[in-house]
Amino acid sequence: MKISFFKKIISLIILLIFHNNTFSQEIEAEIDLNNCTNDKVHVILNIHNFKFEDSIVYHFPKTVPGLYSTIDFGKFIKDFKAFGNSGKLIATRKNANNEYIIINGQNLSKIEYNLEDSWDEEISNNSIFEPAGTRFEENEFFMLNLYAIVGYFDFNTSMKYEISIKKPLNLDFITANKSSKINNNTSIFNFNNFNELSTEPIIYSHLDTISFNTNNCTYIINTYSENKQINSALFLDTIKSVIEAINFHFKNFNIQKYYINLVFENWIEIRGGGMEHKNSTVIVLSNRIRYENLFFSIKEKIAHEYLHLIAPLNLQSSITNNFDFSGTINTELLWLYEGVPEYLSMKILLEKKLISESKFLKEIGCKIYDNEKMNDKNYSLVLLSKNILNDSLSGFFLNFYYRGALTAFAYDIWLQKQTNQEYNLTTLIKDLFNENKSQPFEESGIYSSIEKFSKTHNSEFIDLYVKGNKILPLKQFFKEVDLELIDSLKTTYYVLRYYITNKNSIQEINNNIYFIPDSSKNIFENDTAKILEINHEIINKNKTVQNLMYANNNKFLNVKYEINNKILQSDFRTLVFAGVNKYYSILNTNESANNKFIEFIKN
Structure with missing residues (x-):
């Protein structure tokens, strides 16, 4: 009886030791948003209860859920350093786009690096899709997709994470992740594995928030607008109508709270998009889209991302x-x-x-x-x-x-x-x-x-x-549904609401541009032209003009501008940024009450 009892005690002790060494492995990450400089943040990883053998590889993901394309977050990592138990540096080298090898990592206890945000990189085929990336604007706006900030070791994504984030006191944060508040500027997020860590983004900013309830769920609209001209109330009725339209067909999502995060940047390009998460969506767009196109984009993207539930x-x-x-x-x-x-x-x-x-x-x-x-x-x-x-x-x-x-x-x-x-x-x-x-x-x-x-x-x-x-x-x-596809192509133009300037000096001309499809004349002969005055009002900052076109509406602007050291002045129609879409016409060939297409849509 006694021998059996002591065997059980010894077995229990061994089990507890094994449990501590195996299941309590955890990465503690510290992200300090207060020390953001030049769109970089500092990341510290404290490693606990890991038993590494020789060299070990620290990975960032090659792809993430909802993206389905290869990504290179490693290119945003700067000054990567690893430290042993004694605080001494351990040799490291970058092995591939998303891999860092830590040489002789048996005593690894800490990793540090600086991280650049992904939105500032030059646009190319290898650019990170904005809703899947990171944005660090000092004391203004931070979007954190944690999989882009913290990695994992040797393809082991089952380890636990404790993420501590320090924020500027003037910023709020929004996320579907559960957190515990340490003090007014620090929150802790705990995740059971890397997959869970990758589920929801975290946004810090001065967020304009509004909410509504339907289908036993609270929907929270959070809006960040870089030019401060767009707010959540603008889209409340539109978004609610879209959500209710989808809920009419699909009512069993089993969610109590859903976050709709809208981000509007001063981009001169048509870029951005939406990305789905289990309890939220992030939609990133240019704030220069004409209102009628903007509302369609919001409808289409909300519907698409919400259907991803x-x-x-x-x-x-x-x-x-x-x-x-x-x-x-x-x-x-x-x-x-x-x-x-x-x-x-x-x-x-x-x-x-x-x-x-x-x-x-x-x-x-x-x-x-x-x-x-x-x-x-x-x-x-x-x-x-x-x-x-x-x-x-x-x-x-x-x-x-x-x-x-x-x-x-x-x-x-x-x-x-x-x-x-x-x-x-x-x-x-x-x-x-x-x-x-x-x-x-x-x-x-x-x-x-x-x-x-x-x-x-x-x-x-x-x-x-x-x-x-x-x-x-x-x-x-x-x-079969009374539609006819016409072979000839048609062309349409999409436009933005502002003339193009640099990021920090936006000058709005007109919110209601009526663009005529055949208007495609370039106003300026080169892209270094500078606007000096508009309607005799001096424009103090230099403004580089790119892809400016005119629209045949009734509003003329008297513009003084400089090209090749020559000062010129003319009256122009409203200036807009424009692009081209092509499409095939599809006609509904049945205008009777027995229209098959209408019945098809209703069915």
Whole structure:
């Protein structure tokens, strides 16, 4: 009896020691936003209870959930240093874009580095998608995606993290992450693993906030506008109508609070976008978009990102659930994760009359043109999805928003025809969601579920246009719902509301620009022209003019400007930044009460 008792005690002690060494491994990260200089923050990692052998590799992710493209956060790391238990430096070297090797790391106790924000890098094909990146504006605005700030060791993403963030006293913060407050400027965030750490962003700023309640959930709109001209109230009714339109079809999201974070920057380019999270979305746009285009962008992006609460945030495969941050394995379901929400968001907006029929058809026409520009016709959507992180195919990712959405549109038409209008894509997604929302599914199994719920044969559509690379006969599908695709291209212009200046000296001319499509005359002969006066008011700061065009409205501006050391003066129409979109016309050929397209949308 006594021997047995002592054996149990010894076993318990061994178990406790093992538990302490194995399960209490934790990285404590300190991020100090008070010492932000030149858009850099300092990061300190304190390492506890780790038993490293020889060299160890510190990784940043190659890709992150919701992005589906390769990223290089390592290029923003500066002055990387590692320290041993005695405080002495340990030798390190950068091994690859996102890897730092710590040599002889057995006694590693601390890592320090400076981190530049990702929004300031020059725009290129390798730029970080803004909602997925970081922004550090001293005492003004910080957007933290923690996976871009803190990494993991030797592909081990199961370690725990305690993140301490010190903020300027004048800034508030918003996040769906749970936190504990240490004092007025320090908060602690705890995560069980790297996947959990990557779930929600944290934003620090002077946030303009408004909220509403519907479907047993509180929706909190937080807005940051760099030029202070846009606030949350501006979009309240618009966003609420979009949320209620989606909730009309999908009511079982099981969330109590959802954050809608809107960020408007003084960009001269059309850039930014949205990114989904489990309890929030971040949408980043230029604040110079004309209001009518701005409201459409908000509607479309809110609808798309909110629909991600279905797929991939809840309706998700085991591959997506066990996300591979190294980018070795990727899902084959991007047609479901991105193509279907892109289409359904537009369909639901049209169904609830939040956009017009002509706007819906024009957007579809744009997607047809953009799809044609992609040279990926030899690849199926499934094959593209599996291999989208390969360098040779990464440029095709955007086609899940074009070809993926068009395929979803055609599939919806096909489903309704096969089932005599008794079943559609919206209902199929609801059925798949309700079946799989409690646990991840195997990717190969989703196709049998599609057949089970729709009572159709995958061989007649999915195998041809999703798994296979057969070209979609869009004209044939459109004809089923009284739509006609016109082969000739049309051109439209999109414009911004300001003339172009440098980032810190914005001068608004007119909020209501009526742009005439055929107006494409460049005013200035070179991009170093400087505006000196507008309507005889002196412009004190130098303003570089880029891509300025004129619109044929009734407002003239008297502009004095300098080119090649010559002072010139003229009356110009309103100045705007402009770009071009091309699209195919799609006509509704039936104006009778028995219009098939209208019935299709309602169904």
